[in-house]
Amino acid sequence: MSHRLRRLHDNISRVVFGKPTAVRMATAALLARGHVLIEDSPGLGKTMLARALAQSIDTRFKRIQFTPDMLPTDVTGVSVFHPQRGSFEFVPGPVFTEVLLADEINRTSPRTQASLLEAMEERQVTVEGDTMPLPELFFVIATQNPIDLEGTFPLPEAQLDRFLMRIEIGYPDPVTEQKILAAQIESHPVDSLTAVLSGDEVREMQRDVRRVHVSLEIQRYIVEIVNRTRDHNEVRHGASPRGGLALMRSAQALSYIDQRDYVSPDSIQEAAAAVLSHRLIVDRHRLTAGTPRREIIAQILKSVAVPTERDASRDGSAETPAERS
Numbered sequence: 477m478s479h480r481l482r483r484l485h486d487n488i489s490r491v492v493f494g495k496p497t498a499v500r501m502a503t504a505a506l507l508a509r510g511h512v513l514i515e516d517s518p519g520l521g522k523t524m525l526a527r528a529l530a531q532s533i534d535t536r537f538k539r540i541q542f543t544p545d546m547l548p549t550d551v552t553g554v555s556v557f558h559p560q561r562g563s564f565e566f567v568p569g570p571v572f573t574e575v576l577l578a579d580e581i582n583r584t585s586p587r588t589q590a591s592l593l594e595a596m597e598e599r600q601v602t603v604e605g606d607t608m609p610l611p612e613l614f615f616v617i618a619t620q621n622p623i624d625l626e627g628t629f630p631l632p633e634a635q636l637d638r639f640l641m642r643i644e645i646g647y648p649d650p651v652t653e654q655k656i657l658a659a660q661i662e663s664h665p666v667d668s669l670t671a672v673l674s675g676d677e678v679r680e681m682q683r684d685v686r687r688v689h690v691s692l693e694i695q696r697y698i699v700e701i702v703n704r705t706r707d708h709n710e711v712r713h714g715a716s717p718r719g720g721l722a723l724m725r726s727a728q729a730l731s732y733i734d735q736r737d738y739v740s741p742d743s744i745q746e747a748a749a750a751v752l753s754h755r756l757i758v759d760r761h762r763l764t765a766g767t768p769r770r771e772i773i774a775q776i777l778k779s780v781a782v783p784t785e786r787d788a789s790r791d792g793s794a795e796t797p798a799e800r801s
Contacts, residue, residue: 480681481733483672484532491528491666492521493659494652501643501750502529502617504729506678507685510640510722511596511616513581513631513754518621520645526577526617527666533678534671535574535613542584548591552601566603571595574611574675578618582628589635592616596638613675633713633757640722641747642754681732688728689738693787697744697780698723704776705756711772713757723751738789741782749773 477485481503488499498514502525505512514522530537540551553569570576571592581589595601599610618639620631636642648656659665698720706714726747727739734743753769 477733478735480673480677484529487532487669487672488525488528491664491669492525493655494648495521495525495645498525498643498645500730500733501641501747502526504726504733504747505641506615507681507732508640508722508725508729509615509682509685510725511618511638513636513639513642514617514619514645515622515642516645517647520647522619522645523577523579524666525645526579526619528669529617530575530577531666531669532671533575533673533675535675535678536611537575537577538570538573539577539579540570541579542581542588544584546584546588548588549603551588551591552595552603555604566606566608568608571601572608572610574613574615576614576616578616580620581618582620582630584629586629586632589629589631593635593638613679633755636754637716637718639754640726641750643750685725685729685732688731688736689789689791690724690728691738691783691788691791693783694727694739694741694744695724697741697783698727700780701744701748701776702752704780705752705772708772708776710768711756711758715752715755719752719755723747726751740785740788745777745782748777 484503485496485499488503489496492499502512502514506529514525516522527539540546549569551569551571553567553572555564555566557564578592595610595614596616599612599614601608601610616639620628702715702717702720702723704714705711705719708714723744724739727743730743730746731737731739736743749770753773756769756772758769758772
């Protein structure tokens with residue numbers, strides 16, 4: 477891990493205890509220029525992880541606490557009429573920022589949820605016919621609870637597909653939970669968290685991530701995994717090509733974090749569940765026994781032949797079919 481990423485990891489870990497996997501995946505999503513959905517039970521630190529990541533970057537950060545009565549204009553902004561001037565002036569909404577925390581996104585109506593679709597996919601907002609660009613670093617961290625569903629509006633598939641990853645926090649072990657108690661006797665450590673990276677540093681790392689080599693064999697491996705999600709007998713709709721791109725970008729980011737200049741099969745396997753599971757639509761009779769999406773991804777990974785490290789580290793474009801066999 478580079479010194480810049482070490483600073484970021486250590487800073488977040490001052491607030492989020494004992495969850496290195498969640499911190500690693502959220503960081504990878506940022507470096508891959510994707511958005512992340514954090515889903516888990518109440519009180520496990522979803523918002524704290526989002527705030528710690530946002531406050532570790534010296535850039536603008538805004539938070540939306542979603543509620544059922546919110547309107548799309550509460551997110552994107554609204555034009556206000558000034559009688560003295562006899563004209564309208566656009567007042568930007570909280571979406572015009574570098575890092576946006578969309579807290580409890582499933583608490584608001586589908587209409588308001590949809591106000592983020594264009595912003596997340598195209599990094600722009602269209603209001604009253606005018607299209608306005610968002611900052612280059614625009615990054616959405618959304619949270620939602622999978623329980624207490626009364627009065628909530630589950631995200632539709634189109635909205636879920638905009639998230640590069642969906643990650644979970646999980647319950648802490650007893651030692652970590654006592655550490656959480658001790659850290660908050662007098663105040664919350666997030667209140668004293670300061671930025672350790674500039675926006676320019678993050679953008680530079682994002683550009684470096686795109687340069688991480690993806691060999692032809694790894695590209696074929698990704699395509700095969702994604703295609704298996706469409707053929708699985710318990711899946712009605714598998715991952716789209718956007719899912720394959722998301723898997724590649726996430727694996728590039730994880731490889732970059734590990735200071736590799738190429739994507740390895742291990743990075744693909746590590747990212748697969750977080751990237752693909754929320755893109756699967758499974759048969760409804762399976763939902764009654766829980767959502768087995770991660771289990772399905774694990775089955776698919778076991779069924780696909782894994783490229784060798786040698787094939788992953790070089791470009792196979794000059795190989796003949798005989799050499800590949």
